[in-house]
Amino acid sequence: xxxxxxxxxxxxxxxxxxxxxxxxxxxxxxxxxxxxxxxxxxxxxxxxxxxxxxxxxxxxxxxxxxxxxxxxxxxxxxxxxxxxxxxxxxxxxxxxxxxxxxxxxxxxxxxxxxxxxxxxxxxxxxxxxxxxxxxxxxxxxxxxxxxxxxxxxxxxxxxxxxxxxxxxxxxxxxxxxxxxxxxxxxxxxxxxxxxxxxxxxxxxxxxxxxxxxxxxxxxxxxxxxxxxxxxxxxxxxxxxxxxxxxxxxxxxxxxxxxxxxxxxxxxxxxxxxxxxxxxxxxxxxxxxxxxxxxxxxxxxxxxxxxxxxxxxxxxxxxxxxxxxxxxxxxxxxxxxxxxxxxxxxxxxxxxxxxxxxxxxxxxxxxxxxxxxxxxxxxxxxxxxxxxxxxxxxxxxxxxxxxxxxxxxxxxxxxxxxxxxxxxxxxxxxxxxxxxxxxxxxxxxxxxxx
Amino acid sequence: xxxxxxxxxxxxxxxxxxxxxxxxxxxxxxxxxxxxxxxxxxxxxxxxxxxxxxxxxxxxxxxxxxxxxxxxxxxxxxxxxxxxxxxxxxxxxxxxxxxxxxxxxxxxxxxxxxxxxxxxxxxxxxxxxxxxxxxxxxxxxxxxxxxxxxxxxxxxxxxxxxxxxxxxxxxxxxxxxxxxxxxxxxxxxxxxxxxxxxxxxxxxxxxxxxxxxxxxxxxxxxxxxxxxxxxxxxxxxxxxxxxxxxxxxxxxxxxxxxxxxxxxxxxxxxxxxxxxxxxxxxxxxxxxxxxxxxxxxxxxxxxxxxxxxxxxxxxxxxxxxxxxxxxxxxxxxxxxxxxxxxx
Numbered sequence: 001x002x003x004x005x006x007x008x009x010x011x012x013x014x015x016x017x018x019x020x021x022x023x024x025x026x027x028x029x030x031x032x033x034x035x036x037x038x039x040x041x042x043x044x045x046x047x048x049x050x051x052x053x054x055x056x057x058x059x060x061x062x063x064x065x066x067x068x069x070x071x072x073x074x075x076x077x078x079x080x081x082x083x084x085x086x087x088x089x090x091x092x093x094x095x096x097x098x099x100x101x102x103x104x105x106x107x108x109x110x111x112x113x114x115x116x117x118x119x120x121x122x123x124x125x126x127x128x129x130x131x132x133x134x135x136x137x138x139x140x141x142x143x144x145x146x147x148x149x150x151x152x153x154x155x156x157x158x159x160x161x162x163x164x165x166x167x168x169x170x171x172x173x174x175x176x177x178x179x180x181x182x183x184x185x186x187x188x189x190x191x192x193x194x195x196x197x198x199x200x201x202x203x204x205x206x207x208x209x210x211x212x213x214x215x216x217x218x219x220x221x222x223x224x225x226x227x228x229x230x231x232x233x234x235x236x237x238x239x240x241x242x243x244x245x246x247x248x249x250x251x252x253x254x255x256x257x258x259x260x261x262x263x264x265x266x267x268x269x270x271x272x273x274x275x276x277x278x279x280x281x282x283x284x285x286x287x288x289x290x291x292x293x294x295x296x297x298x299x300x301x302x303x304x305x306x307x308x309x310x311x312x313x314x315x316x317x318x319x320x321x322x323x324x325x326x327x328x329x330x331x332x333x334x335x336x337x338x339x340x341x342x343x344x345x346x347x348x349x350x351x352x353x354x355x356x357x358x359x360x361x362x363x364x365x366x367x368x369x370x371x372x373x374x375x376x377x378x379x380x381x382x383x384x385x386x387x388x389x390x391x392x393x394x395x396x397x398x399x400x401x402x403x404x405x406x407x408x409x410x411x412x413x414x415x416x417x418x419x420x421x422x423x424x425x426x427x428x429x430x431x432x433x434x435x436x437x438x439x440x441x442x443x444x445x446x447x448x449x
Numbered sequence: 450x451x452x453x454x455x456x457x458x459x460x461x462x463x464x465x466x467x468x469x470x471x472x473x474x475x476x477x478x479x480x481x482x483x484x485x486x487x488x489x490x491x492x493x494x495x496x497x498x499x500x501x502x503x504x505x506x507x508x509x510x511x512x513x514x515x516x517x518x519x520x521x522x523x524x525x526x527x528x529x530x531x532x533x534x535x536x537x538x539x540x541x542x543x544x545x546x547x548x549x550x551x552x553x554x555x556x557x558x559x560x561x562x563x564x565x566x567x568x569x570x571x572x573x574x575x576x577x578x579x580x581x582x583x584x585x586x587x588x589x590x591x592x593x594x595x596x597x598x599x600x601x602x603x604x605x606x607x608x609x610x611x612x613x614x615x616x617x618x619x620x621x622x623x624x625x626x627x628x629x630x631x632x633x634x635x636x637x638x639x640x641x642x643x644x645x646x647x648x649x650x651x652x653x654x655x656x657x658x659x660x661x662x663x664x665x666x667x668x669x670x671x672x673x674x675x676x677x678x679x680x681x682x683x684x685x686x687x688x689x690x691x692x693x694x695x696x697x698x699x700x701x702x703x704x705x706x707x708x709x710x711x712x713x714x715x716x717x718x719x720x721x722x723x724x725x726x727x728x729x730x731x732x733x734x735x736x737x738x739x740x741x742x743x744x745x746x747x748x749x750x751x752x753x754x755x756x757x758x759x760x761x762x763x764x765x766x767x768x769x770x771x772x773x774x775x776x777x778x779x780x781x782x783x784x785x786x787x788x789x790x791x792x
Contacts, residue, residue, distance in 0.1 A: 063554065063557075064554055064557075064558065067507075067550055067551065067553070067554040068550075068551055068554070070507065070510075070511075070550065071546055071547045071549075071550030071551060072547060073514075074513070074514060074543055074546055074547065075543045075547070077514060077517050077518060077521075078517060078532060078539060078543055080521065080528075080529075080532075081517075081521065081528045081529050081531065081532025081533060081539075082532045082533055082536050082539055082540060083533075083536075084529075085529035085530065085532065085533035085597075085598075086529070086597075087529075088521065088525050088528055088529035088532075089525055089526050089529045089530075089596060091525075092521060092522070092525020092526070092528065092529065092748060093525060093748045093749050093752050094752070095521070096518070096520075096521035096522035096523070096525050096528065096748065097518075097519075097521075097522030097523070097748070097752060097755070097756050098522075099517070099518040099521055099522065100515070100518035100519040100520075100521060100522035100523075100756065101518070101522075101759065102518060103511065103514045103515040103517070103518040103519070104515055104518070104519070104759075104760065104763045104764070104767065105763060107511050107514055107515065108508065108511050108512075108515060108767050108771075109767075109770070111507040111508040111510075111511040112507075112508040112511075112767075112770055112771055112774050113770070113774075114507055114508075115503075115504035115505060115507060115508065115774060115778070116504075116774060116777060118504075119503065119504045119778070120504075120777060120778075123777050123778070124777060135770075168749060169749065169751060169752060172751070172755060407529075407533040407536075408597070409533065409536055409602055410602055413536060413537065413602050417536075417540045420540075420544060424544065424547060424548075428547070428551060431551070431555060435554075435555060435558040435559070438558055439558065
């Protein structure tokens with residue numbers, strides 16, 4: 001009991017539970033706010049009332065989503081102090097003010113202008129309103145930026161020295177622009193865009209399928225498709241880049257993700273396993289099916305490039321292989337599925353199917369778009385599992401172990417707060433789905449079509 | 450530059466103090482309004498009361514997030530130790546904040562708004578009491594040795610912190626009533642005048658007791674108050690706070706609309722400065738062994754300096770757009786303003 005559910009394990013589970021639920025909301029906040037800026041600009045430019053109706057409709061969903069995102073995120077910030085006090089003290093010199101900047105630059109901007117955006121339609125000029133919406137969008141993206149800078153730094157902590165249990169910054173720029181940062185920031189930001197595109201596209205597809213305001217939602221559907229043409233392949237490229245960065249800076253993480261135990265001997269390439277049964281106890285795979293030379297090719301861009309095996313790292317420095325191996329494959333698989341869906345849709349567009357009369361009959365295409373909504377969220381969640389479990393057993397990579405970073409509080413106390421979160425957050429999720437469903441079923445108030 | 454460099458922790462203490470005060474005054478009013486909504490006569494009135502904070506509660510609450518982040522950045526040791534020592538009240542506050550925040554939004558979309566407005570009120574009450582107990586726990590002293598909290602996880606639960614929690618509750622109710630006096634008219638306003646009067650009397654009594662108990666606990670406070678000329682600098686703040694109390698009662702009697710809220714802000718401001726100066730240089734008081742000082746709790750000089758540069762640009766920007774927004778939404782609250790629909 002003590003070893004299984006000590007304060008460290010419980011604090012980790014608590015952080016994982018709150019983080020996995022919390023992140024569901026901000027991704028949509030970041031992407032949907034950009035979509036709202038686009039719709040509002042189109043309205044101001046064309047004067048077409050339907051764009052205004054789009055703004056009003058998606059804003060309802062946005063507001064519900066935003067509010068839950070904000071309040072569910074408050075525990076994230078405070079848990080660093082309550083449950084990860086030694087980490088806060090050790091890494092606070094850098095990590096702390098990143099969170100501070102996030103709040104001051106991004107969060108405040110977002111929250112203040114949200115009021116103007118939602119309540120201010122009749123109180124400010126149209127241009128000022130567009131400005132407010134843009135500030136909400138800017139705030140969302142800036143907030144993602146700072147959080148990802150902070151998280152990347154935990155993956156690849158550079159820019160200082162670790163002395164007497166505390167990280168002392170020597171170069172702030174090196175810490176901000178740590179090796180993982182460009183990939184962490186871009187991959188997550190584009191993930192926000194991609195999830196939001198599929199939410200807009202998927203919900204529009206649902207209305208079109210039901211033949212409710214088909215022409216109206218064809219507008220948003222087409223915008224989602226056009227944006228997805230850029231975003232879906234871009235995300236695959238960024239994922240590839242992140243993988244190469246992990247290979248260079250977190251080799252144990254890469255080996256674990258790939259269930260790659262033995263360093264491939266010179267002249268022989270490492271395979272990319274598609275499916276495997278990793279056995280960490282015996283440090284091998286019980287069985288595996290893979291593409292020969294695939295891994296070497298992917299991360300070293302040569303047929304036989306050497307890739308360090310996990311066995312080269314002591315057992316105490318290895319992350320758990322099985323969850324990483326599968327979480328990563330679910331994420332990548334969905335990334336490609338979404339890409340194929342986009343190609344399929346383009347093909348349908350070329351055949352002239354994207355009209356209010358013909359699109360409702362293309363049922364499988366529309367079903368796929370609806371199905372893509374949960375899938376895109378799943379890809380984002382499994383991506384985070386890969387990123388965070390892959391960092392284990394470190395909280396600050398190669399500097400501070402997770403097991404040394406949790407606050408010494410009685411397990412019963414952490415257990416109680418964990419239990420409360422474990423009831424509260426799923427309940428929030430269910431209520432959110434219920435109210436979102438009500439907004440969706442009610443539909444938009446439209447001036448036309 | 451030299452003077453600034455050696456006093457960076459003090460400068461940051463002042464900035465953090467500003468964030469804390471802004472939060473306590475703005476969101477304190479929101480929380481008070483939430484608690485007062487429990488006493489509303491019907492759902493329409495409850496809607497009006499909640500509507501008075503509809504467009505501002507998000508940003509007011511964000512000051513807490515800002516406070517947390519900046520405190521973490523400038524005083525990592527304080528952040529880590531304080532939050533872990535006060536684990537239970539902080540977590541209760543968080544649960545309350547989550548509960549309260551979603552209730553506000555769910556109410557908008559629900560067919561049973563009464564259920565969610567009650568949840569909003571109860572959530573506000575939980576947040577208020579948790580903050581009171583956390584403050585009481587800190588003022589009562591925390592046993593910190595070598596940067597680690599050594600006390601009990603329930604150490605904050607004592608008669609002194611109960612008194613502080615009650616004080617915070619009365620204080621927020623007073624703020625909430627004064628805010629409603631400013632933002633509403635008619636029967637709600639009339640009732641708020643009376644509530645504010647009663648809550649102010651209670652707050653006055655409790656804050657005198659809290660000041661006395663705190664002074665009795667920490668001999669350095671008494672020492673400062675009895676050494677000249679230091680005593681002048683410190684004693685001036687309780688005197689100013691008392692003056693604000695007098696002005697508050699006067700303005701309530703004269704049925705002023707904005708003055709009570711301003712006097713109230715003055716009370717909080719001056720009591721806070723007085724207490725902090727009394728505690729200085731300690732940041733985490735300790736009745737068992739030595740306290741954690743402001744300098745010991747602070748981040749490195751480089752970080753503080755960098756944060757100061759960034760904040761000196763950001764804070765004015767924040768204050769400008771916050772002020773602009775308050776101008777957009779000035780005036781009395783109406784039923785329409787609440788719903789967010791076309792007015």
